[in-house]
Amino acid sequence: MKKKSVVTKFLSRRILLLIQLIISIVFLGYIYYLKMLPMKYYLILVGIIALLWFFMSFFIKYGIKKKKKENKYGMLIFSKLLSLVLSISLIIVSVMAFKGNSFLSNITGSLTQTRVISLYVKKESKYKKLSDIQKDLKKMKVGIASEKGTKNINTAIAEMEDATGEEFKTKDYKDYSALGDAIDAGKIDVAVVDNSYSALLEANHEGMDDGLRSLYQVEIEEQVQSVTQKTDVTEKPFIVYLTGIDTYGTVSAISRADVNLAVCVSPKQKQILMISIPRDTQVNLHRNGKMDKLTHSAMYGIDETISTIEDFLELKVNYYAKTNFSGITNIIDALGGVTIDSPYSFKTLHGNYKIVKGKNEMDGNKALCFVRERHALPNGDFDRGRNQQRLLKAMISKAISPKIITNYSQILQAVEGCFETNMTSDEIKSLVYMQLDDMAKWETFNVQLSGDPEISYKTYSMKGKKCYTMVPSKKSLNSIIKIINKVENGERIKEKDIKGLQGA
Incomplete structure (x- = not known):
């Protein structure tokens, strides 16, 4: 056989x-x-x-x-x-x-944030990598600014000294704007900067960030204070603070908040209210009650921004979600690009992309430059806020299309490391379960806080320095607070409730 x-x-x-x-x-x-x-x-x-x-x-x-x-x-x-x-x-x-x-x-379940401290030189500098400066460290001064404290700066310098094998001789310029002046004038070749305060470094030199090269970075992990209040996301209304920070690399980095959206979700009414708050809005910081720009509040941690927005809009944030420049570009590229309908034709400052009036096909970098632009837009930061909402809608539209299955792995890889939230995975799963169970259609409402531009020299973070700010309209603010209260009370929003709040 x-x-x-x-x-x-x-x-x-x-x-x-x-x-x-x-x-x-x-x-x-x-x-x-x-x-x-x-x-x-x-x-x-x-x-x-x-x-x-x-x-x-x-x-x-x-x-x-x-x-x-x-x-x-x-x-x-x-x-x-x-x-x-x-x-x-x-x-x-x-x-x-x-x-x-x-x-x-x-x-999910994010409970930490990262303070990034960099050793910077100008991009045109002869120093291209850390080893290039070792031989010159004995005779050069390393610029620092002590206005926000030196504990983290000293910790970072100690690690940099170990990496180079040389002791740093520092020169303290006291405040970051003076340090920025020294870098721009070529008075110092190297500076140690806490990236959280890069906005202060650019006080007199807008866009200085783009002209610097980081030779070494030290990351210091910090705990995020628990300021949010969890709830039953399938039964009760909840609010998510969605922010986009102006950095590449680690998404947990402490930095200015370029995108500020309060997303109010009503699971019973199947409605979403998306509130755009311009980054330059004048607010009172939760930590001390002093006036500052909203974007600056993020320099003191995401918990400070959340608490400040809660005071400002008289609401309670339940969760936050955070992304950065790397996240936006990676996600959009993994989605295969997005289509955005622009009401204006303009050229972006970053990237020099030509945006036409009407539909524009965009990859990740073009879309990022599109939502960063404000100078070329007729209504400045207001139009930028509306463009941020347009991009978010375009990304959601692409993400829920059947074609996503072909890029499933790439999309997960793109989002991971570039997006984080303090929502738990179980809470997100429960929302998916709810949606699959009832297959309900959702209504989305977009509103934007309006106000008047004002040049101020009195912001807490940049006192005495020229700052472009927006004084919020009391009428606009009160109307938005009124709609938020309706969502929090489980009431249904109607079109008449948002009339005049969508912007131009």
Whole structure:
């Protein structure tokens, strides 16, 4: 009697069906564990998987009979291949689900922020890397600014000294604007800067950031104070503070907030109210009650910005979500670009991109430059806020399209490390479960705080320095607070409620 080969045994009816059964059970178990699929759909899925197994059992058996009676192998080979394909498909879907779950775990539950301190030289400097300055450190002064304290600066310098093997001789310019002046004038070649306060460095030299090269960075991790209040996201209205910081690299970095959106969600009414607050809005800092620009509040940590916005809009933030320049470009590129309808034609300051009036196809970098632009727009920061909302809508539209499945892994990789939130993965899963359960249509309302531009020399962070600010309109602010109260009370928003608040 001829012995069966290992391949023949592996491809036997019993082994193939056993493999399909085991994979099916593991797949169904994992889907149940995720708790994202409503029970009514889960039971349907169980029924489909069970029917497929019984169908394949019958199909392979029928192929065996066909082979014995007619000596034809086609049906048998096809049925076995189909069983293998089904098993492999279930494995692929399971892996995708596992990746998605791991991704949620990695971007959620954020409780830390990172203070980044850099060793800077001008881009045209002869120093291209850290080793280039080692031989000159003994005879040069390293510029610092002590106005916001020196504890973190000294910690960073100690690490930089270990890296170079040389002791730093520092010159304290006291405040960051004076340090910026010294860098611009070429009075110093090297400076140690806390990136959180880069806005102060640029006080007299807008865009200085773009003209600097970082030779070394020290990252100091800090705990975020718990200022948010969690809630049942499927039963009660909740508010998410969505911010975009003006940095590349680590998303947890403390830096200015370029994008400030308060997103009010009503799960019962199926409505979302998106409030854009211009970065230059005059607010009173929560920490001391002093007047400052909203964007500057983020220099003191995201918890300070959240508390300041809570005071300003008379609301309670439940969660926050944060991204940065790297996040925006990476996500959009992974989505395959976005289409944005611009009401104006203009050229961006960053990147020199030509934006036409009407529809524009944009990759990540072009979209980033589009939402950063304000100088070329007729209404400045107001138009920038509206462009930020346009980009967010375009990204959501692309993300929910069926084509996303083809870039699934790339999108997860793009978002991870460039986006974080203090929502838990279970809370996000519960929202997905709710949406799949009722498949409801949502209404989205966009409003923007308006006001009058004002040049101020009295901001807390840049006192005595020229600052472009916006004095919020009391009428606009009170109207927005009134709508927020409706959302928080579970009431339904109507178009008349937002009349005159959408901007020009």
